[in-house]
Structure formats: structure tokens, C-alpha cells
Amino acid sequence: MGFAEFTKTAVRNLFSKxxxxxxxxxxxxxxxxxxxxxxxxxxxxxxCSLCARKCPADAIKVDRNAKTWSIVxxxxxxxxxxxxxxxxxxxxMGPEYxxxxxxxxxxxxxxxxxNTEDN
Amino acid sequence: MSRRSIVPFGxxxxxxxxxxxxxxxxxxxxxxxxxxSIGFVHRGLEKLVEKxxxxxxxxxxxxxxxxxxxxxxxxxCQAVExxxxxxxxxxxxxxxxxxxxxxxxxxHLLWLGLLADAFGFESLFMQCWRxxxxxxxxxEMTTGGRVIFSVCKVGGVRRDISSDDMKRIITxxxxxxxxxxxxxxxxxxxNTVKSRLCGVGVLxxxxxxxxxxxxxxxxxxxxxxxxxxxxxxxxxxxxxxxxIIETAGDCYARCLVRLRELYQSVEIIKAAASTMPEGExxxxxxxxxxxxxxxxxxQPRGEASYYVRGNGTKFLERFRVRTPTFANLGALLATLxxxxxxxxxxxxxxxxxxxxxxxx
Amino acid sequence: MDNNNIVISKNDLxxxxxxxxxxxxxLVQICATRVGENVLLDYSFGRDYEFxxxxxxxxxxxxxxxxxxxxxxxxxxxxxxxxxxxxxxxHMTTDYEGSFYRTAVKNPFFPLKEG
Numbered sequence: 263m264g265f266a267e268f269t270k271t272a273v274r275n276l277f278s279k280x281x282x283x284x285x286x287x288x289x290x291x292x293x294x295x296x297x298x299x300x301x302x303x304x305x306x307x308x309x310c311s312l313c314a315r316k317c318p319a320d321a322i323k324v325d326r327n328a329k330t331w332s333i334v335x336x337x338x339x340x341x342x343x344x345x346x347x348x349x350x351x352x353x354x355m356g357p358e359y360x361x362x363x364x365x366x367x368x369x370x371x372x373x374x375x376x377n378t379e380d381n
Numbered sequence: 382m383s384r385r386s387i388v389p390f391g392x393x394x395x396x397x398x399x400x401x402x403x404x405x406x407x408x409x410x411x412x413x414x415x416x417x418s419i420g421f422v423h424r425g426l427e428k429l430v431e432k433x434x435x436x437x438x439x440x441x442x443x444x445x446x447x448x449x450x451x452x453x454x455x456x457x458c459q460a461v462e463x464x465x466x467x468x469x470x471x472x473x474x475x476x477x478x479x480x481x482x483x484x485x486x487x488x489h490l491l492w493l494g495l496l497a498d499a500f501g502f503e504s505l506f507m508q509c510w511r512x513x514x515x516x517x518x519x520x521e522m523t524t525g526g527r528v529i530f531s532v533c534k535v536g537g538v539r540r541d542i543s544s545d546d547m548k549r550i551i552t553x554x555x556x557x558x559x560x561x562x563x564x565x566x567x568x569x570x571x572n573t574v575k576s577r578l579c580g581v582g583v584l585x586x587x588x589x590x591x592x593x594x595x596x597x598x599x600x601x602x603x604x605x606x607x608x609x610x611x612x613x614x615x616x617x618x619x620x621x622x623x624x625i626i627e628t629a630g631d632c633y634a635r636c637l638v639r640l641r642e643l644y645q646s647v648e649i650i651k652a653a654a655s656t657m658p659e660g661e662x663x664x665x666x667x668x669x670x671x672x673x674x675x676x677x678x679x680q681p682r683g684e685a686s687y688y689v690r691g692n693g694t695k696f697l698e699r700f701r702v703r704t705p706t707f708a709n710l711g712a713l714l715a716t717l718x719x720x721x722x723x724x725x726x727x728x729x730x731x732x733x734x735x736x737x738x739x740x741x
Numbered sequence: 742m743d744n745n746n747i748v749i750s751k752n753d754l755x756x757x758x759x760x761x762x763x764x765x766x767x768l769v770q771i772c773a774t775r776v777g778e779n780v781l782l783d784y785s786f787g788r789d790y791e792f793x794x795x796x797x798x799x800x801x802x803x804x805x806x807x808x809x810x811x812x813x814x815x816x817x818x819x820x821x822x823x824x825x826x827x828x829x830x831x832h833m834t835t836d837y838e839g840s841f842y843r844t845a846v847k848n849p850f851f852p853l854k855e856g
Contacts, residue, residue: 266671267566271508281511293518295540297525318433318440341440341531346539355525416835420824420842428850593767593814611790675744675785675794677769686770688783703770703785711814740842 278350292357299360302331302371306350309377313344313353323368334361384409386486388722392421396726399736403729407722415717417710423740430700433460434533435670435691438700445702445740447528448491449680451484453702453738454533459613460689461535463496467666473537474615480523480530480538481614482646482653483677486557487516488681489639489646492733493568496636497658500577501728505567512557519550530589537663547654554647558620561643568640569633582716582728585630595711596683596705597638598732602630618656621648632731639733669695680705682733704738748796751805754784757795759807761786766793768808771818773826773853780826784808801827801851809834817841825850 283290292298300322309331311324322344323339324330338360345353386407392400400421406414426445430438444455455477462469487622494509517527523542524530531538542550568574584594589602599606609616616622625641627634670691677686683705690699709732716728749757766786771796774781776798781803784795799805807830809816819830827848830836839847 267571268564271560271564273503276502281514293522293525293544295523295525296521297531316434316437318437326396339440339444339529339531340526342525343437343440343531418837418841420840420844422841423844425849590765590767591813593812595768606789608790611810662838673744673782675792677792684769686785688772688774690774699772699774699775701770701774703772707817708769708814710817715813 268269274287292355292359297342297355298358299335299340299356300333300338300339300342300344301354302333303352303354304371304373306352307331308350310349312347312349316343316347318343329373330370332368334366334368336363336366339351385413390725390729394462394726396495396730397734397736399734400732401729401736403717403725405717405724405725408723411592412717412720412722412725415714417714419736419740421740422737426741427700427702430697432696434695435697436666436695439535439696440531442700442702443529443531445534445741446704446735448488449484449682449685449704449734450529451480451533452678452680454480454530454687455614456676456678456685456687456702457689457700458533458535459678460674460687461670463674463676464670464672464689464691465535465666467536467664469537470661470664471615471658472541472660473662475618475653476538476540476662477507478615478619478653479542479650479657480520480532482649483516483519485681486643486646487513487520488733489643492639492681492730493636496526496727496730497567499726500574502567503573505564508560508564512560515553515557519553522546523550534663536666537661539663541662547657551651551654554650558644558647559647560715563627565640568586571635575633577694577724577727578636579629579631581632581724582731583629583631584716587718588715589630589712592711592715593708594683594732596733597635598683598709598712600624600626601635601638603628606684608677608684611677613676613678615653619649619652621629621645621652622667624629635731641662669693669696682738683709683737685738702738702741704735704741706732706735706739709734711738743791745791746796747793751799754795754797755806755808755811756805758811761793762811764788766791767820768812768815771815771822772794773822773828773850775826778829780851782822782828799828802829804829804831806831807833824848827851839841 309326314322314324319339321334323332342355388405390403392402402418404416441466442457443450490513492527495508524532586602605624609622626639644739671693673690686703688701692698713732769785769787772783782797786793786829816833816835820837822828824842
């Protein structure tokens with residue numbers, strides 16, 4: 263039977279730095295390998311829509327004819343299955359989490375018309 | 382003359398973030414009967430298996446629950462691998478073991494914190510969750526996700542842990558053990574804490590067997606039942622996997638089991654890290670599952686069984702999870718009659734209910 | 742890990758359950774699977790690390806006896822099967838009569854045919 267078992271921890275907490283961060287001023291660094299959000303690089307994309315088919319959350323939509331790639335950020339579960347599936351390696355994961363949003367929109371990346379020939 | 386009244390407990394209750402509803406029939410302050418009602422968060426994930434390819438479904442299976450997520454993924458993968466006769470590389474087995482044990486640590490620390498919160502010890506709750514945060518950081522460093530890892534796949538794992546990272550993990554685990562040692566006595570030696578836990582919700586060994594309870598609830602009543610002894614993943618190669626048992630069968634015993642399992646998990650991770658072989662982390666899986674299998678794994682909350690039935694197409698016919706909470710609901714209902722209304726939150730908490738798991 | 746499957750008929754269910762109960766088995770789980778127009782029921786039992794699985798195929802409209810008098814927690818699984826698959830189970834110790842899960846549609850896992 264005892265009491266005051268917590269004293270040691272409590273006293274230490276009193277004299278040590280807080281475990282939390284002073285958030286808006288000090289931001290937590292993301293781990294290099296963290297899966298935060300999907301990054302789409304359109305240069306090599308062939309719009310095969312394999313990523314859309316492999317997405318377990320159905321967050322990705324690909325329009326082959328219009329050459330658009332879109333993602334519902336709030337629907338994405340960051341499993342990076344699309345990254346593994348992409349045959350052209352134009353998808354990757356960035357460590358930063360999706361920022362707070364006010365509405366669950368759909369982000370669309372349309373192919374920028376350029377001088378090179380369409381494949 | 383005592384009067385009967387019915388007090389509703391939940392679906393929203395301070396001790397539980399998840400919805401479960403109990404109708405407590407009281408006689409004065411004493412509970413005489415409890416009728417559970419669940420189904421507030423039933424999402425039909427078992428049905429979704431018919432719409433997702435079996436390789437993709439692992440990411441859905443993981444999301445059944447946020448706390449035992451890794452074991453849901455690995456249990457599902459094990460069942461599919463057993464049907465398809467896929468042998469995963471030894472390194473993948475060890476990595477699965479390490480992540481599973483880390484999940485157990487984070488789950489038990491979470492639970493200890495919740496318990497502290499339930500008996501009104503807020504700073505202890507903060508302290509437990511502070512340690513848990515370090516485990517979550519390990520997850521983020523090694524798997525990329527803080528709570529849901531998405532590292533398990535049919536045929537192995539998707540990420541490797543480098544030997545440098547492994548050393549860092551072990552250093553962090555040592556700091557967790559050191560800090561936990563500082564305040565663990567609050568759980569097992571403090572008067573106030575003991576008066577809330579000792580002798581509350583006693584379940585005898587016979588009763589547990591009759592009710593089919595699993596995990597720390599069963600082990601708290603002296604039953605040596607730990608599915609890790611089945612030797613799935615790399616557990617057959619690690620000698621430290623002995624079920625931790627307490628014999629009292631009350632809330633205090635269940636708390637001690639979880640507290641001691643934390644140290645055991647650290648031991649297992651260290652043993653796994655030192656014996657982990659080099660090599661591949663996954664094998665290529667071709668074809669589709671055809672057949673059925675029950676796989677069982679030990680989650681932080683107890684035994685979970687996964688039933689997978691494939692019909693030779695890439696869509697499975699049936700996936701079924703029996704989660705530990707579902708098995709422990711019977712035990713919970715058996716402890717409630719005869720207890721005080723004030724002890725109900727404590728009793729509900731000591732089976733470590735996970736309602737998302739239960740309803741899928 | 743081996744699944745000891747034993748195929749039984751629905752009339753032998755209680756007898757088998759009683760036998761397993763006498764042999765000190767505990768109930769691991771009960772699950773239903775839709776197989777064409779029939780339902781396959783799996784009753785799994787465990788003793789220490791042993792595992793036994795009773796398989797029993799019934800029609801959707803068949804009635805089956807509850808084992809909740811032999812294994813008390815079975816009523817949870819049976820109510821679940823009733824709510825998700827619409828299987829009629831007789832003599833459950835606690836019968837929620839379809840209100841165990843709050844599902845938007847009746848028998849979501851095995852919708853009844855029209856008419």
C-alpha cells in the first residue's frame with residue numbers, strides 16, 4: 263500500500279520542458295518517409311487510370327479523353343497503393359499532411375498544353 | 382423496499398469515445414441486469430470485400446479500427462496467404478512481428494491512459510499518452526503512417542526497417558521503459574487506484590471459459606490463452622512469447638496483465654530485432670485465392686479470427702472478422718449484474734471495448 | 742494452423758454443440774456466408790489452441806436452433822446473423838428481433854427476393 267507514487271514524475275514534469283510544441287510558432291517536422299499526400303507529376307502520365315482502379319477509397323478519377331487527373335483529398339486514405347501501381351512512376355507520396363480545408367473539393371490537374379507532341 | 386429503474390449508459394459516454402449503449406436495470410445503486418445495444422457505427426466493411434480486389438482490400442481491412450489496425454491487416458493477409466499457399470520471406474515475418482508488438486504497446490498505453498482518465502487521474506492519463514506519442518513517432522518513421530500503417534500486403538510487407546532505424550527504435554523503447562517504471566507503481570500500488578480496481582468485476586476461470594472471453598480479460602483470470610503461441614509470423618522463433626497471467630480475475634488483474642505485457646512487448650521487439658534475418662521483404666503473388674481459411678491472431682485486446690473465402694476471382698466471396706471485443710461482450714455482460722453503478726465505466730473499460738472493431 | 746472442418750446437417754447442430762461444450766470447448770465465432778441461394782454457417786470452437794469448425798449449409802428460409810443455451814455468448818452472433826442475413830434462429834436467449842444492428846435496409850448481406 264502506498265501513496266504519492268506520482269510525486270517523482272510530477273516534480274520532474276514541473277522542472278522539465280513541456281512535451282508539447284508551441285504549435286503555430288514551432289511546427290513539427292515530418293518524417294522523411296511519412297505518407298502525407300499524393301503528389302501528381304503530369305509529365306509522364308499516360309492517363310491509363312490504373313491508379314484510379316487500384317484506389318481502395320475511390321478517391322482518384324482519371325479522364326483519358328480530357329487528359330485530366332483528379333483526386334478528392336478528403337477521400338484519400340494515404341495508402342500509397344496508387345504510387346505502387348503507377349507504371350510511369352508519376353505518382354509519389356509527400357510527407358506533409360493535407361492542409362485543413364473548408365470544403366471537400368476535388369482537385370483536378372489538367373494537362374497543360376505544350377509544344378511537345380501528345381502521346 | 383428497493384425500486385427498480387433503468388439508467389441508459391451511452392451511446393455517448395465520457396469514458397468511451399465510441400458508441401455502445403447499455404440499458405442498466407438498477408435496484409437502488411446496484412445493477413441487476415444489463416442489455417447491450419450496438420450497431421451505431423456499422424459500416425458494412427465485410428460486404429465491401431465483394432467490390433475490392435483482394436490485394437486492395439488489405440487497406441480497407443486495416444481501417445476496421447484505428448488501434449489494432451496493423452493486426453487487422455496482417456490477419457487478413459495471413460488468411461489469404463494460407464489459401465494461396467504463399468510463403469512470405471522470413472524478414473517480412475519478423476517485421477510483421479515488430480510492428481504488431483509496437484501496436485500492442487501503443488494500444489496498451491492508450492488503454493492505461495483511458496483507465497487513468499476513467500478513475501479521475503488526469504495527469505496520469507497525460508503521462509501515458511505522452512509515452513504513446515513516442516511509439517506513434519516510431520510508426521511514422523518506419524511505416525509512414527501514425528496510426529494506420531498500410532505496410533502489410535499479401536505476400537509480405539511494403540517497407541523495411543534499416544538497422545540504423547532499428548537501433549533508434551530500441552533506444553526509444555528503453556526511454557519508454559524507464560519513464561514507465563517511474564509511474565507504474567501508481568497503477569499497482571496506489572491506495573486510491575486499488576480501491577477502484579481490486580475486487581471489482583471478478584470473473585472466475587470457469588466463467589471465462591463458459592463465456593469464451595479472450596485476451597487480457599481471460600489472462601487476468603488465470604487462463605493461458607495467447608494466440609501468439611500459435612507461432613504465426615515470427616512468434617515461433619522468439620522465446621519470450623509466454624502468456625502473462627494473473628489469477629485474481631478482477632479489474633486490477635486485467636490492468637496488471639496489460640501493464641506487464643508492455644514490458645513483454647519491448648522484450649519481444651528486442652529479441653526480434655537481434656535475430657531478424659536479412660533478405661527480401663515480400664514475394665510476388667500471382668493468381669487469385671480459391672478456398673477458405675480461418676486465421677487467428679492475437680490483437681492487443683485478444684484473439685481475433687479472420688475468415689476469408691475466395692472463389693478463384695480477384696474478388697473475395699466473404700471476409701469475416703470476429704474481433705476480441707465481440708467475444709468479450711459476453712464477459713462484460715456477466716460482470717455487470719451485482720456491481721455498483723459507479724463501477725460500470727470501470728468494468729466497461731477493462732474489457733477494452735473497441736466498438737468500431739465489433740461492428741465493422 | 743489448421744482448420745478442422747466438420748460438415749454437419751442442421752439437425753445435428755445442437756447435438757454437436759453439446760458434445761463440444763462437454764469437451765470444454767469455448768465458442769470462437771459463428772459466421773454466415775452466402776453461397777448461391779443458400780447460406781453456409783460456420784460455428785467455430787476452440788480449446789486452448791485447438792480449433793474446430795462445424796459447417797452447416799441451410800436454405801435462406803430454413804429455421805435453425807439457437808445454441809445460446811449451450812454457449813451463452815452465442816446470442817450475439819446469432820442476432821448478428823439474423824440482422825445481416827435474415828436467418829431465422831429459434832429459441833435465442835435474448836432475441837433482439839432485428840434491432841441488434843441498425844441497418845438502413847433489411848438483411849443487407851443477403852437481400853430477400855421480391856415477392
